[in-house]
Amino acid sequence: MTSRTCAILLFWAVLIVFFAWDWTHASPVNHRKEPAILAIGSGQAPSGGHCSAF
Amino acid sequence: MQTTLSQAGAPAVSSPASPALGQARWPLTAAIVLAVLALAWFVTVRQSVLFVIGIGMGGLLAGARFGFTTGWRRLIEARDASGVFAQIVLLAVAAAISIPLLAKFPGDLAAALGPPSISLLIGAFVFGITMQIADGCGSGTLYKAGLGIPLNMGVLPLFALGSFLGSVHLHGWLSLGAVAPVSLVRDWGAGGALALTFAGLAVFGLAAWIWSRKGGAAASSSPWNRKLLLAGIGLALLAVANLVVAGQPWGVVYGFGLWAAKVATAAGVFDPAANPFWGQAVNLRTLDQSVFLDVTSITNIGIMAGALWIAARKPSSGKPLTGRQWAAVLVAGFLLGYSSRLAFGCNVGAMVSGISTGSLHGWIWVVLAFAGSLIGVRLRRRLGV
Numbered sequence: 001m002t003s004r005t006c007a008i009l010l011f012w013a014v015l016i017v018f019f020a021w022d023w024t025h026a027s028p029v030n031h032r033k034e035p036a037i038l039a040i041g042s043g044q045a046p047s048g049g050h051c052s053a054f
Numbered sequence: 055m056q057t058t059l060s061q062a063g064a065p066a067v068s069s070p071a072s073p074a075l076g077q078a079r080w081p082l083t084a085a086i087v088l089a090v091l092a093l094a095w096f097v098t099v100r101q102s103v104l105f106v107i108g109i110g111m112g113g114l115l116a117g118a119r120f121g122f123t124t125g126w127r128r129l130i131e132a133r134d135a136s137g138v139f140a141q142i143v144l145l146a147v148a149a150a151i152s153i154p155l156l157a158k159f160p161g162d163l164a165a166a167l168g169p170p171s172i173s174l175l176i177g178a179f180v181f182g183i184t185m186q187i188a189d190g191c192g193s194g195t196l197y198k199a200g201l202g203i204p205l206n207m208g209v210l211p212l213f214a215l216g217s218f219l220g221s222v223h224l225h226g227w228l229s230l231g232a233v234a235p236v237s238l239v240r241d242w243g244a245g246g247a248l249a250l251t252f253a254g255l256a257v258f259g260l261a262a263w264i265w266s267r268k269g270g271a272a273a274s275s276s277p278w279n280r281k282l283l284l285a286g287i288g289l290a291l292l293a294v295a296n297l298v299v300a301g302q303p304w305g306v307v308y309g310f311g312l313w314a315a316k317v318a319t320a321a322g323v324f325d326p327a328a329n330p331f332w333g334q335a336v337n338l339r340t341l342d343q344s345v346f347l348d349v350t351s352i353t354n355i356g357i358m359a360g361a362l363w364i365a366a367r368k369p370s371s372g373k374p375l376t377g378r379q380w381a382a383v384l385v386a387g388f389l390l391g392y393s394s395r396l397a398f399g400c401n402v403g404a405m406v407s408g409i410s411t412g413s414l415h416g417w418i419w420v421v422l423a424f425a426g427s428l429i430g431v432r433l434r435r436r437l438g439v
Contacts, residue, residue, distance in 0.1 A: 039301030
């Protein structure tokens with residue numbers, strides 16, 4: 001295994017640990033409030049965060 | 055090992071096919087399919103679809119080495135307009151579809167509207183400088199980290215920290231002076247917004263073409279690069295898909311800041327409720343829920359996964375850096391994140407999404423970021439990065 005492969009594995013391991021930690025600490029997903037698959041035509045206003053927000 | 059010049063001009067080193075990575079392609083494909091299904095089952099179908107869109111973006115960015123940063127650098131240093139032309143085509147295609155959709159579905163779809171402000175001017179200029187030193191904008195850092203390039207894997211955490219701190223300080227910067235966001239769709243209608251957008255893109259294209267014809271090795275070659283053009287069109291269609299599915303345009307840096315904000319909040323060093331930005335209802339809710347429910351985070355993860363899949367087929371690595379160069383790149387990575395929040399986005403959130411959804415701030419961003427890049431390429435040369 002090359003050092004580059006090791007670096008990639010370490011990078012993804014850190015990310016996956018972070019996502020796993022976040023999943024266990026975040027509020028559970030409420031499937032009853034699942035949004036429509038397509039926002040367009042759903043009648044629901046977008047409610048996510050975005051880089052342009054202030 | 056063979057040193058080559060990548061599409062965007064960055065010295066890249068093509069590694070011999072790494073057996074470990076090459077053999078990982080099928081398990082990697084299986085893992086990605088499992089992740090798509092798991093997201094659909096445990097999170098939401100919409101987030102699963104957005105993850106697939108992100109994978110497509112990462113695959114196109116990495117497969118074609120479509121770099122916003124390097125496209126600008128090739129234009130400045132080698133007078134090669136092929137990367138910039140592909141970006142202009144990307145913007146034109148995305149705008150041609152997004153602007154009419156925004157006009158028709160104003161309640162369902164939102165544009166990337168940032169306020170013209172002192173913060174935007176400073177942020178975009180600094181971003182333009184630092185993206186050249188750190189060799190990547192938001193999407194570039196993501197896909198190159200996904201490809202396993204050490205420089206960008208190292209930059210990513212500092213980008214996230216900078217993005218978080220920039221958002222924490224954002225309201226202080228806004229107090230220096232800002233006006234309300236300007237929406238071309240709202241003020242001019244779909245037809246007027248499209249005409250203004252195409253006219254602006256034509257001016258940029260003409261300026262790039264004139265510059266590229268004034269000598270340099272690229273003057274006699276065609277400024278149209280088929281691979282980059284196809285990737286640009288593909289990215290435009292995926293950006294529109296992001297808008298149609300999520301209801302909001304493609305973004306990158308909000309997700310980075312969110313990840314760092316979660317860590318800072320959990321560590322007890324940050325109280326989001328006391329901050330003007332993170333204390334807003336939408337951001338408190340995003341902090342409380344899984345990152346898998348955040349639109350920007352899920353496409354970011356998809357971009358890295360798509361690039362990793364490409365890396366298993368086409369390995370590449372950056373050139374080795376000295377300690378001094380590493381220090382410069384990491385500082386630039388932090389400033390990249392910080393300035394991206396001051397500028398209300400990076401090349402993706404501000405430029406691609408801003409311009410293609412008719413936001414004035416996207417145009418201001420491009421001019422200031424390009425001015426910054428003129429300095430950035432010189433600093434990059436000086437640092438030998």
